[in-house]
Amino acid sequence: MSRDGTIAIIGAGIAGAAAARRLYEAGRRVTVLDKGRAPGGRMATRRGPDGLRFDHGAQYFTARDPRFIARVDDWTARGVAAPWGGADRHIGTPGMAAPVRDLLDGLDVRCGRAVGRLVRDGRDWRLAEADGTALSDGAAFSAVLLTCPSPQSLALLDGAGQALPGLAEVAYAACWTLMLAHDGPPLPGGPFREDRDPTAAIAWIAGNGDKPGRDGSGTIVAHASPAWSRANLECGADDVAERLATALRAIVPLGEIRHRAAHRWRYAAVERAVGEACLFAPDAGLGFAGDGCLGPRVEFAYLSGLALAERVLAEAA
Ligand SMILES: Cc1cc2nc3c(=O)[nH]c(=O)nc-3n(C[C@H](O)[C@H](O)[C@H](O)COP(=O)(O)OP(=O)(O)OC[C@H]3O[C@@H](n4cnc5c(N)ncnc54)[C@H](O)[C@@H]3O)c2cc1C
Incomplete structure (x- = not known):
């Protein structure tokens, strides 16, 4: 995982927003994509x-x-x-959704973008819709943080031939x-x-x-x-x-x-739930956060997003 590239966060719920805000405040570039019309997810x-x-x-x-x-x-x-x-x-x-929007204020957030594929490009990732259409103008990302519910995250990982141990148990x-x-x-x-x-x-x-x-x-x-x-x-x-x-x-x-x-x-x-605050595979540049990690609460999803951001920052330190 390169230390200065842009990080893609899939899902603009509370977990994705918490991760995005923490990374942004630490000086990292982030792009948040959500398939919904507006941020918030289940909020x-x-x-x-x-x-x-x-x-x-x-x-x-x-x-x-x-x-x-x-x-x-x-x-x-x-x-x-x-x-x-x-x-x-x-x-x-x-x-x-107001707290989620507040966390995302001023960040690069792209709604109405359903990520259908993760495409490996050297050490980077590119994102595409299910039909292969490039997302984010074909930009390369040094890491992809998944914050959609685990079945949706698993589908994306499977398609890329990747796995995060524990995710399938959620x-x-x-x-x-x-x-x-x-x-x-x-x-x-x-x-x-x-x-x-x-x-x-x-x-x-x-x-x-x-x-x-x-x-x-x-x-x-x-x-x-x-x-x-x-x-x-x-x-x-x-x-x-x-x-x-x-x-x-x-x-x-x-x-x-x-x-x-x-x-x-x-x-x-x-x-x-997974029973860990987040899942992260630094070599692959892939992570997962959300309520699937710690349990069914907004607070747990927020803490999971925060934990994943901290793992990414620790890796780059
Ligand atoms: C009916 C209901 C009642 C609840 N009641 C409470 C409660 O009272 N108290 C409480 O604390 N919690 C409650 N919860 C749980 C709480 O809402 C969740 O734990 C929390 O909001 C999860 O946040 P998250 O960021 O992990 O996931 P989400 O909010 O689900 O965010 C994931 C985001 O990923 C996006 N996404 C999915 N797939 C893709 C894709 N392929 N490409 C791009 N984007 C994608 C989705 O659009 C979504 O915005 C409730 C949930 C529900 C549904």
């Missing part, structure tokens, strides 16, 4: 009709490690995050998310219901509109349980939205439904 806020907005991925994050606490304190002081619902819960403001639970707006009474602030019964259709319910920085409307986000999500993984989104809305009505008083939609997260929550 996401989706727009519905009539200005409705739903935090349809991560609902909140906690902060227990001093490094992440310092980051969250800074975000809170600058209005990028706010406490929500007590018990060390924080959210991005005005949307969940397993994720899927999650169907219901986004609903209705004319009934708003739910009380904070998480309304967390149900650990594995047979329940709905595992989590929260009023979305009352979160700090949101629009105050009667919007609700409900996550289906891992078991229900797995059993209905390949069902259509409209059908899932209808059935989850029916299940929700049995739990909370709903008025007339103005909007309902469902989103499928194929890789939502890590069920089995």
Whole structure:
């Protein structure tokens, strides 16, 4: 791995953003690519009709490690995050992706770029779409840091004839998310219901509109349980939205439904993590970070991205 080349980071979620910010602050050149329309990954806020907005991925994050606490304190002081619902819960403001965007501020970030291939070029890497079209104007990268969920990272590594030991062991639970707006009474602030019964259709319910920085409307986000999500993984989104809305009505008083939609997260929550802060193969110039390393939390993904950046910097020291 050359010590002064540009580093490509695939994935603009919290892990990729944490790695990118740390490397940038240490004077390294980074390019971040994400297949989505905007940074954030699973820290996401989706727009519905009539200005409705739903935090349809991560609902909140906690902060227990001093490094992440310092980051969250800074975000809170600058209005990028706010406490929500007590018990060390924080959210991005005005949307969940705000902290990720803040970390990436001023960096070279390219969204709408789905990396399909890693192409070895001497000691460097070049990136291409699945059909072989060059990405980043064919630029050469001294290292590639993968921060997409492990199945997507593995596919890229396999295609390049590479491997990172431990990565294949990571397993994720899927999650169907219901986004609903209705004319009934708003739910009380904070998480309304967390149900650990594995047979329940709905595992989590929260009023979305009352979160700090949101629009105050009667919007609700409900996550289906891992078991229900797995059993209905390949069902259509409209059908899932209808059935989850029916299940929700049995739990909370709903008025007339103005909007309902469902989103499928194929890789939502890590069920089995690597158990190391990150994976790094300096000779190949390849690394992996994300919640797949330490577990299913925003904070763990942030710390994993930070750890990978530190490994890269230590290698270059
Ligand atoms: C429904 C749901 C609820 C959750 N609730 C909570 C919660 O309450 N609290 C909590 O702490 N955590 C929660 N989480 C987990 C949390 O969101 C994740 O742990 C964290 O956001 C993972 O960050 P990451 O950077 O590792 O991955 P991601 O956020 O998934 O980022 C990976 C990025 O890689 C991009 N990508 C993938 N493939 C490619 C490719 N080929 N080319 C380019 N880009 C690519 C994706 O577009 C994505 O932006 C929840 C997650 C979900 C889905």
